[in-house]
Amino acid sequence: xxxxxxxxxxxxxxxxxxxxxxxxxxxxxxxxxxxxxxxxxxxxxxxxxxxxxxxxxxxxxxxxxxxxxxxxxxxxxxxxxxxxxxxxxxxxxxxxxxxxxxxxxxxxxxxxxxxxxxxxxxxxxxxxxxxxxxxxxxxxxxxxxxxxxxxxxxxxxxxxxxxxx
Amino acid sequence: xxxxxxxxxxxxxxxxxxxxxxxxxxxxxxxxxxxxxxxxxxxxxxxxxxxxxxxxxxxxxxxxxxxxxxxxxxxxxxxxxxxxxxxxxxxxxxxxxxxxxxxxxxxxxxxxxxxxxxxxxxxxxxxxxxxxxxxxxxxxxxxxxxxxxxxxxxxxxxxxxxxxxxxxxxxxxxxxxxxxxxxxxxxxxxxxxxxxxxxxxxxxxxxxxxxxxxxxxxxxxxxxxxxxxxxxxxxxxxxxxxxxxxxxxxxxxxxxxxxxxxxxxxxxxxxxxxxxxxxxxxxxxxxxxxxxxxxxxxxxxxxxxxxxxxxxxxxxxxxxxxxxxxxxxxxxxxxxxxxxxxxxxxxxxxxx
Numbered sequence: 010x011x012x013x014x015x016x017x018x019x020x021x022x023x024x025x026x027x028x029x030x031x032x033x034x035x036x037x038x039x040x041x042x043x044x045x046x047x048x049x050x051x052x053x054x055x056x057x058x059x060x061x062x063x064x065x066x067x068x069x070x071x072x073x074x075x076x077x078x079x080x081x082x083x084x085x086x087x088x089x090x091x092x093x094x095x096x097x098x099x100x101x102x103x104x105x106x107x108x109x110x111x112x113x114x115x116x117x118x119x120x121x122x123x124x125x126x127x128x129x130x131x132x133x134x135x136x137x138x139x140x141x142x143x144x145x146x147x148x149x150x151x152x153x154x155x156x157x158x159x160x161x162x163x164x165x166x167x168x169x170x171x172x173x174x
Numbered sequence: 175x176x177x178x179x180x181x182x183x184x185x186x187x188x189x190x191x192x193x194x195x196x197x198x199x200x201x202x203x204x205x206x207x208x209x210x211x212x213x214x215x216x217x218x219x220x221x222x223x224x225x226x227x228x229x230x231x232x233x234x235x236x237x238x239x240x241x242x243x244x245x246x247x248x249x250x251x252x253x254x255x256x257x258x259x260x261x262x263x264x265x266x267x268x269x270x271x272x273x274x275x276x277x278x279x280x281x282x283x284x285x286x287x288x289x290x291x292x293x294x295x296x297x298x299x300x301x302x303x304x305x306x307x308x309x310x311x312x313x314x315x316x317x318x319x320x321x322x323x324x325x326x327x328x329x330x331x332x333x334x335x336x337x338x339x340x341x342x343x344x345x346x347x348x349x350x351x352x353x354x355x356x357x358x359x360x361x362x363x364x365x366x367x368x369x370x371x372x373x374x375x376x377x378x379x380x381x382x383x384x385x386x387x388x389x390x391x392x393x394x395x396x397x398x399x400x401x402x403x404x405x406x407x408x409x410x411x412x413x414x415x416x417x418x419x420x421x422x423x424x425x426x427x428x429x430x431x432x433x434x435x436x437x438x439x440x441x442x443x444x445x446x447x448x449x450x451x452x453x454x455x456x457x458x459x460x461x462x463x464x465x466x467x468x469x470x471x472x473x474x475x476x477x478x479x480x481x482x483x484x485x486x487x488x489x490x491x492x493x494x495x496x497x498x499x500x501x502x503x504x505x506x507x508x509x510x511x512x513x514x515x516x517x518x519x520x521x522x523x524x525x526x
Contacts, residue, residue, distance in 0.1 A: 135511060139510060141275075
């Protein structure tokens with residue numbers, strides 16, 4: 010039986026037809042929608058490389074069955090930048106060397122965007138580290154990642170204030 | 175992963191009917207189930223997706239002062255509910271010390287109660303495991319078992335229950351609401367779990383098709399809010415299961431402990447209520463020696479199941495420390511590293 014799953018991915022409505030109910034959101038994004046920015050690391054919810062934002066919350070897309078997400082709104086790394094400029098979190102990762110090989114970076118950035126939206130960490134580096142602990146970086150760029158998240162959070166808050174004013 | 179039929183019922187009644195057939199399993203977020211399916215540890219024939227069932231995702235105040243938490247409430251939403259955190263701070267601390275932010279955003283309350291052990295031999299399908307396959311043996315006995323149980327285990331199974339959330343819940347007399355084809359019933363969370371004896375594959379009292387619909391905390395549980403902590407020893411700072419953990423909740427009358435609630439995690443096949451420790455504490459004045467005596471009472475029946483004798487003394491110490499921190503007062507603000515034992519012990523509030 011053909012399964013049909015409707016999603017909004019990076020603002021665009023998509024319908025994906027497939028046969029196998031075992032398809033994860035991660036595999037749907039990478040293999041059916043040609044969005045390989047979301048990475049497959051452990052594929053078991055331990056490394057965070059597959060982090061995407063679903064209905065406003067960061068989750069591990071490797072543990073989410075696509076079939077159960079019909080109607081969901083999905084944001085991936087491919088959808089965060091504007092046409093002419095990077096997302097503030099992306100800019101901060103570059104500015105602070107929050108990466109080395111780059112494999113974990115899309116997941117780190119999606120997780121950081123989720124963390125900032127959750128607004129639980131404040132400007133406490135320890136809370137940021139704790140909040141980012143679901144994303145492993147085998148190059149060990151954690152120092153830069155923490156600095157990048159703190160700075161991006163400040164930049165986004167300043168941009169919000171400007172918008173309100 | 176073995177393939178499966180997928181159904182998404184519209185009502186609870188339909189869900190129960192769909193899950194009452196052999197080989198069926200409920201799917202909520204799937205953070206544990208999908209992982210187990212990928213590893214071939216479990217292979218349900220049918221997944222009954224309950225993630226959109228209406229009415230199961232609410233946190234409700236009850237007329238008697240208690241609180242009812244729907245089974246589909248996400249771990250993160252419960253932990254970040256300000257009113258919940260004010261009334262049941264140790265439960266919040268336990269929730270936020272578990273897993274990662276991504277997993278807490280997805281994982282549900284009901285799923286947390288039903289998560290499976292992290293015993294490596296349960297996960298490794300090439301190993302014998304009585305829990306995974308009844309009668310196949312237990313390779314954890316005589317294997318690398320340093321993280322396995324020191325209480326409540328049997329010759330057939332030495333695995334521990336991995337939940338943090340359930341530890342303070344058990345201490346605070348939480349009740350599980352269950353619905354099945356025969357109607358609704360409720361069971362104290364403490365007795366909801368079975369000890370392994372000779373059938374470790376049966377971990378709780380759920381009958382086929384039965385589903386957890388809510389967890390309730392009684393009004394009295396909020397009486398401990400001023401002196402309640404959860405502490406957890408992990409092998410890394412964050413995103414790790416407990417080696418041992420302890421929930422400690424005290425209610426004072428003057429300088430005297432009027433009532434105590436104590437439970438341990440990571441030591442047994444179920445979240446372990448330590449009533450012996452509570453008896454030592456009731457009526458006592460809070461000091462290091464009474465906390466140590468309480469900890470000794472809590473672990474009195476402990477026995478290594480292998481190379482894990484260290485967990486007994488570690489559990490005593492983490493419990494004594496949790497009691498000391500609880501006596502000092504629940505911090506006004508949750509610690510930056512929830513449940514970390516590496517915080518100051520003395521002072522009215524650890525953080526403000």
